[in-house]
Amino acid sequence: EVLLVQSGAEVKKPGESLKISCQGSGYTFTNYWIAWVRQVPGKGLEWMGIIYPGDSDARYSPSVQGQVTISVDKSTSTASLQWSSLKASDTAIYYCARRIADGFFDYWGQGALVTVSS
Amino acid sequence: SYELTQPPSVSVSPGQTARITCAGDALPKQYVHWYQQKPGQAPVLVIYKDRERPSGIPERFSGSSARTTATLTISGVQAEDEADYYCQSVDTSGTYLNWIFGGGTKLTVL
Numbered sequence: 001e002v003l004l005v006q007s008g009a010e011v012k013k014p015g016e017s018l019k020i021s022c023q024g025s026g027y028t029f030t031n032y033w034i035a036w037v038r039q040v041p042g043k044g045l046e047w048m049g050i051i052y053p054g055d056s057d058a059r060y061s062p063s064v065q066g067q068v069t070i071s072v073d074k075s076t077s078t079a080s081l082q083w084s085s086l087k088a089s090d091t092a093i094y095y096c097a098r099r100i101a102d103g104f105f106d107y108w109g110q111g112a113l114v115t116v117s118s
Numbered sequence: 119s120y121e122l123t124q125p126p127s128v129s130v131s132p133g134q135t136a137r138i139t140c141a142g143d144a145l146p147k148q149y150v151h152w153y154q155q156k157p158g159q160a161p162v163l164v165i166y167k168d169r170e171r172p173s174g175i176p177e178r179f180s181g182s183s184a185r186t187t188a189t190l191t192i193s194g195v196q197a198e199d200e201a202d203y204y205c206q207s208v209d210t211s212g213t214y215l216n217w218i219f220g221g222g223t224k225l226t227v228l
Binding site: 105 | 148149151153155160161162163166167172204206207208212214215216217218219220221222
């Protein structure tokens with residue numbers, strides 16, 4: 001069974017750093033791109049970026065380029081999304097999702113709520 | 119930039135047919151995929167490659183695409199189908215691929 005299990009909810013202050021994770025299991029982790037999708041509470045889905053675990057090739061949406069870093073640890077089948085300096089506007093639910101070659105996402109993590117507030 | 123446009127809301131009575139549209143200029147050249155999201159849950163893929171249904175998704179869910187509009191059809195709507203629905207495609211106009219989502223449609227079962 002394919003599973004993507006994300007780390008838990010986080011509460012942070014503006015300016016703090018954060019790294020959230022997404023561990024894949026039930027498939028060959030290095031063979032499928034992993035994407036990160038943001039959802040501000042009550043709003044729609046927004047693609048942030050994507051990484052290929054096989055070679056750590058990462059791509060970013062123009063709207064988040066330079067604001068976040070996506071990385072992967074093949075040894076633990078884990079993808080990560082990190083911020084060096086959080087803003088209140090980063091408050092959202094963050095999902096990881098597995099990308100299939102035809103451009104869709106077939107499995108999703110359970111989501112991680114990140115709250116940034118002073 | 120490339121956008122996908124969905125109606126904010128659609129309402130139907132149980133047993134009726136719901137149709138949710140997704141409009142985008144590049145749709146004739148790109149597949150559209152659809153996700154269902156219930157409150158407090160992660161999105162679930164319900165239609166991929168315009169009209170294909172993943173295993174485990176009821177047959178009442180179907181998809182189609184013509185010119186610049188894709189449509190998700192739910193026949194014989196049930197109360198459990200009440201959810202937000204998002205279309206998704208890929209923008210190939212830039213240097214790298216850019217995955218885009220429509221704004222979402224809230225399906226209300228009356």
